[in-house]
Amino acid sequence: MNGMIAALLAQDALTSGAIYALLAISLVMVFSTTRILLIPQGEIVSLSALTLASLEAGHVPGTLWLLGLGGLVVAGLQALSGQIRGAVLWLAIPGAIIAATRLLAAHDLGAAGRMTLTLAICAPLSVIMYRLAFRPLARAPTLVLLIVAMAVHVLLTGFSLMVFGPEGFRTRPLLPGTITVAGMPLRLQALVIIGTAAVLLTAMALYFGRTLGGKALRATASNATGARLVGIRPEAAGEVAFLLAGLIGCISGMLISSMTTIYFDTGFMIGLKGFMAAIMAGLGSYPLAAAGAVLIGGIESYASFYASAFKDVIVFALIIPVLIWRNMIDSRNRDEEEE
C-alpha cells in the first residue's frame, strides 16, 4: 500500500463513516427518548434514496402510497378520538405533498427541488410510523418495542420491493467529478457527504445543548417521569425525536444514493452498521456514537482492501469485544448507582 491508496481508503472510510454516524446519532436519540431500537431507520434511508431516484427519472415515486395511506389512517384515528383539528391536519399535509408531487414529478425541478420534495415525502413517514406502531405501546417493555420495530422493518422492506422492484437505482451526484489537492484526487460528492454530516452533527449538538426543545428531549431521555412533572409530554418528545430521525435518515439516503446503487433492502445493512456504532456508545452518548461510526467505516474500508472476502466477518466480529467492554463499564456504573 502506498500513500496514495491509503489516502483514498481514508476518504472512502470517512464517507461511509459520515453516513453511519448520522444513522447512529438518530438511533441513539430515538432510543434515549422512547426506548425504541429504531431498526426501520435503514428503510427510511433506502426509501428516500429510491424516491429521489424515481423523481430524477421523472416518475411519480411509489412512496406516495405509503404517505397517503399512513396519513389517512392517522387522520382516522385522530377523528375517532375526537381530535378534529389533528385529523384535518393529517389529511391536509400529506394530501398537499401528494398533490404537489403528482403535479411536479414530470417536470425538471433541479436537484434542490427534487431533494426538497423527497424530504417532504419521506420525513413524515417516520412520524407516521411512530403514531401507528409505537405510540400506542409507549409503556410496553423494551423487548416488545424491539419486536414491533422488527415487524415495521419487514413491512417497509416488503412495501419497498413491491413499489420499486428488485432492481437497483443510482442518482446523479450533487457535485460530479473530482478535484486534486496536493496530488490527491478528492471526489466532490464525498466532500459533500462529509460536509453535510459535519453540519448536521454540529446542528444536533447545538439543538440539544442550547435550545429548549433539545433540552426537553434530553430531559425525557434521562428521566421520563421527572420530565412529565415539569410539563414535558413524552409523546410529543417521541414525535419530535422521530421527526428528526426521519429528516436525518432522508438526508443520509439522498447523500448516499449517488455513491452506490440502492436496492429495496440496502437500508438494512447501512442501518445495521449505524446500529453497531450506537451500541459502541452504549445507546447513550452522541460523540461516542459518531466516533464509533467513523471507526467502523475505517475498519470496513481497510478490511475490504486487505481481505475483501472476510470484510463483513471482520466488521461484525468487532461487536463482541465492544459488548464485553460496554458490559464492564455498565455493570460498574450500576454498582455505583446501587450504593
Place this chain on the structure above:
Amino acid sequence: MKRILLKAVPVAIATAFLNAPAQAEIKVGVILSLTGPAASLGAPAKNTIDILPRKMGDEDVSYTVLDDASDPSAAVRAARKLVDEDKVDVIFGPSVTPTSLAVVEVAGQSGLPMISFAGSAAIASPVEGNKQWSYVLVAPERTMAHYVFDQMKKDGDKTLAFISFNDAFGDNITREFSAAAKEAGIEVVADERFNSKDTSVTAQALSAMSKNPDAILIGASGTPGVTPVIELRNAGYQGQIYLNQGMANPDVLRVGKDVLDGVMLSVSPVLVAEQLPADHPVKERATEYVTAYEGKYGEGSRSLFGATAWDAFLITEAAAARAKDSGAPGTPEFRKALSEQIQATNELVGAEAVFSMSPTNHNGTDLRAQTLVRIEGGKWTYVPQDQPSQ
C-alpha cells in the same frame, strides 16, 4: 425455407401418429423465482412462457407456472404439487442454481425430465442418478472464458484480476475462469470479493488496481456488478473491464450509463440478434425470439433468461414429437421417452445456442452458444468474431 422445414417435420411426424389412442394434452410445469432475490431472473422467463405456442405439433400444451420465491424448499413444494396434483410431463425451471439442485431430486424420483434455466453445470452433470432427468441449457463458464481470453490475447493482455460476489456465484466464475486462464497462459493476479448489498466497493477496486492487471473481470450478477466498474473508472483504471453473462440485462445499462462504455462481455448471441452476421448459426432463431418478445413487451426488453425458456420449448417440442409413439402424454412411458428424446437432441438450433445432447452431456452447447459484445453508447454492440464451427 429452413424454418418452414423445421416446423413441418414435427407436424409430419405428428400426423403419422394421428391414429394413436387418446389425444391427451402435454402438461408443462414451470417453476420460477417470481419474487425474492432472484425475481429479476424469473420475470422475463414468465413473460416468455406467456408468448409460447399453445401447441406442440398438433398436441395441446398447457403451462402451470408456480413461484418458488427464490427459496429451495418452496421450489421442492412447487415441484411436488406439479407432479402429484397437476400430473405434468416435464418441468421447466427453476430459475437459479440452489432451487434447481433441490428440484432435481423430485424430478428424478418422479421420473420426468426437468429443463433448468439456471447457469450451473452441476445441475445436470455428471449424468447419473437423479441427474439423468435434468438438463441445463446455459453455456458453461468455460465457453465464456474462451471468448474473453481470446480477446485478451488479441489485445496483448497477460494479467487478469477478479472482483466477484462473495457467494457461490462469484466463487464459480472465479474458479472456472482461473482454471481456463491457466490453460490460456493468462496470469490471475488478484481475487477481490464484495457483497451485492455493499455500499462501497472502493477498497476492493483499489486493491485490484494495486496489482496492475491488464484486464479486470467482474464476477457479479445484475446491477450490483456495476458498482465495481464505476469505482474502477473513478479511480482511474485504464485497462479493459469484462463483465459476465449474469449482467446482461437492460437494468445494468440503465444504472451504469456512460461509465460502461467500452466494457466487454461474453454472452449468448441472442442479446445482439439483429447485429449478428447473416451466416451466424443462431441468427434466425434468435431474431425470431427477440421479435416475438419485444413485439409484446417493448423494444430493448429482451433478456437471456427468457430466451432459455424459449429454447426449452423448442427442445421439448422436437422431443415430444419423437416420444409420442412410446405412449400418450400423461403416462410414465411418455415421460421416460420424452427424457430419452431430449437426450437425443442433435444439432437443434435454438435462440441461444445449437444443442447436441448425449447420454453423458445434458447441456449440449458449444462455442456457438456465446459471442463477444461491447457496450457502446449505452447499447450492446456485436464484436465481429471468427465464426466458430463447433
